Amino acid sequence: MKCEDGKECLCSALAINCCQLGCFMHESPRRHYAHENHDWMTKLTAISPDKKIRDLVIPGTHDSASVTISKWAPFSAVGLCQIVSVIEQLRRGARYLDLRIGAKTDSSLVDDIVIVHGILKGAPFPDVVDEIDKFLTENPREFVILEIIYDANKHVMASDQRIRVFQLLSSTFNQMISQEDVDSWFKLSNVTLGELGKKKKNVLVLINDGICNFSHEDIHYDAATITRDFGCHKNGNFMNNKWHNSNDARTLLRRNETFLEEGNSDYHKFLNSQFVMTPQPPGGASDVIRLLFGSKSLRPVSLARELYREDLLDTFFRDNAENRWNIVLLGKSFLRAY
Numbered sequence: 001m002k003c004e005d006g007k008e009c010l011c012s013a014l015a016i017n018c019c020q021l022g023c024f025m026h027e028s029p030r031r032h033y034a035h036e037n038h039d040w041m042t043k044l045t046a047i048s049p050d051k052k053i054r055d056l057v058i059p060g061t062h063d064s065a066s067v068t069i070s071k072w073a074p075f076s077a078v079g080l081c082q083i084v085s086v087i088e089q090l091r092r093g094a095r096y097l098d099l100r101i102g103a104k105t106d107s108s109l110v111d112d113i114v115i116v117h118g119i120l121k122g123a124p125f126p127d128v129v130d131e132i133d134k135f136l137t138e139n140p141r142e143f144v145i146l147e148i149i150y151d152a153n154k155h156v157m158a159s160d161q162r163i164r165v166f167q168l169l170s171s172t173f174n175q176m177i178s179q180e181d182v183d184s185w186f187k188l189s190n191v192t193l194g195e196l197g198k199k200k201k202n203v204l205v206l207i208n209d210g211i212c213n214f215s216h217e218d219i220h221y222d223a224a225t226i227t228r229d230f231g232c233h234k235n236g237n238f239m240n241n242k243w244h245n246s247n248d249a250r251t252l253l254r255r256n257e258t259f260l261e262e263g264n265s266d267y268h269k270f271l272n273s274q275f276v277m278t279p280q281p282p283g284g285a286s287d288v289i290r291l292l293f294g295s296k297s298l299r300p301v302s303l304a305r306e307l308y309r310e311d312l313l314d315t316f317f318r319d320n321a322e323n324r325w326n327i328v329l330l331g332k333s334f335l336r337a338y
Contacts, residue, residue, distance in 0.1 A: 037093030041193060042141040049194030053143065054267055056193075060096030060145070060329040061089050062276045063300075065115040068122035078279065079117040081300045081331045087131040096145040096272070096327050097132070101125050101157075101165065108160030110168055116155060126168060133172050136202055140175075143196050145204045145270070145327070147235055150211035159216040166230035173203040176231040188238065189267045206235040239327070241272040247280045249306040253316050257323075264324050271326040275313065277303035304332035 044051060063081035070076060082089065086097065102116035115122035136144065148165070150157060170176065177186050185195065196202070212223045212234070219225070223234040235241070240263045244255040256273045263271045279300065307313045307330075317325075 038091040038135075039139050039142065040093055041095065041143055042139065045141060045193040045197050049192060049197070051193050052189075053191055053193060053196070054188050054270070054326065055324070057325045058095045058145070058270075058327045059093050060098065060272070060327050061094050062098055062274065062329050062331045063100060063117050064089060064094070064097040065099055065122060065128045066117045066120075068115050068128070069117060069120045070122075073120055076120060077299045077301070079120040079300075081117070081276075081304075083301060083332060085131065086128055087135050090132065090135040090142075090144065095143060096147070096329065098147050098149065098329070099125075099128065100149045100151070102150070102155030103157040103161050108158065108164060110161070110164040113157070113161055113165060118154065125165070129168055129172050136173070136175075140200075140202060141197055143193075143202050143204070145206065147206040147208075147239075148211065148232070149208050152210045157211070159214045162211055162214055162221070163216050165211070166226060166232055169205055169232060170230045173205070175200055175202045177201055177204045177233070178231045179227045179233075182233070188269060204238070205232045206238055207232045208235050237269075239270040239272050240266060241274070243274055243278075244276075245278050247277050247303055249277065249312055252277060252307075253312075257320065260323055260325065272329055273325060273327065274329045275307060276300075276329060276331050277306060279303060301332050304330075308332075 044056075061082055063079075065082075065086050066080050067082040067085060069079050071080070073079075084092075089097070100116050101113055102121065104112040104114055104121070110126055111124045113125040115125060115128060132144065132146070136142065146169075148169075150162075181199070181201065185191065185199070186201075207223070207226065209223070212221065212226060214221055221229075227233050242259050242263075244252055244259070246252045246255065252275060256275060260271065260273060277300065
């Protein structure tokens with residue numbers, strides 16, 4: 001990160017903001033957002049109902065609900081990957097959301113299930129679900145992919161709470177893609193926007209292995225049982241995904257090109273290209289000095305600025321427009337006014 005922006009460097013500097021409090025985070029200058037993207041799928045369906053969803057470029061956000069983490073929490077700036085609310089991300093055009101969850105306690109209360117990023121905790125998960133539901137109520141012909149991630153190595157979630165997660169999702173989104181849909185007509189290689197509209201389906205919920213395989217009231221819930229009972233599907237069955245673990249913008253772009261070339265042959269799954277800059281630990285004394293004075297940053301939002309600087313990301317997609325991008329995952333509430 002170049003220190004062209006004095007405020008940015010002051011906020012990143014460990015010597016000044018030693019606990020990396022998000023309340024000192026210098027955000028991008030406010031711009032009027034002029035684009036109307038809240039119903040882009042609805043409009044596209046009207047003019048091209050035979051368009052396959054696997055042929056779409058679907059914007060998505062990384063750690064979508066991390067914006068709910070308190071900016072006064074120590075090291076919150078390291079965990080904040082977005083700067084606008086989940087519903088605003090959807091209104092700006094995002095149709096894939098990456099939601100990480102954990103729990104405050106071992107209780108069975110659904111409000112004790114919260115958004116997490118590492119050890120940091122954010123809003124109650126039901127609040128985020130309500131935002132998504134509100135958006136879909138306003139825009140019922142839009143199609144949203146939700147990926148629910150639970151890391152059992154970092155968080156403890158009782159079986160009662162896991163059941164509450166699935167009950168909340170299935171009771172809130174009554175137009176979810178079910179196992180019956182998958183067995184009959186919902187085939188990613190063929191399903192079109194028009195079919196989704198006719199079937200009145202607007203949510204696909206994906207889950208990771210971590211939240212599966214538990215027992216509740218003498219019933220064992222593996223991925224197949226959860227899919228059958230609640231309509232939440234194992235993520236690996238529907239999506240190819242790769243974390244590139246780089247804080248260098250050009251390296252990240254190059255790795256995504258390679259991932260696209262390697263993964264596009266599997267047309268039966270979504271292909272999730274992660275354009276997400278990842279903070280790296282210091283590699284030596286020079287890195288430590290740069291972190292202390294802010295010319296190097298641990299904050300995802302600051303790193304994301306590098307992709308937008310000098311239209312680097314825009315130029316990349318213009319130069320690679322012929323490639324078959326699918327889900328494009330970005331940080332920092334990705335859509336800007338130009």
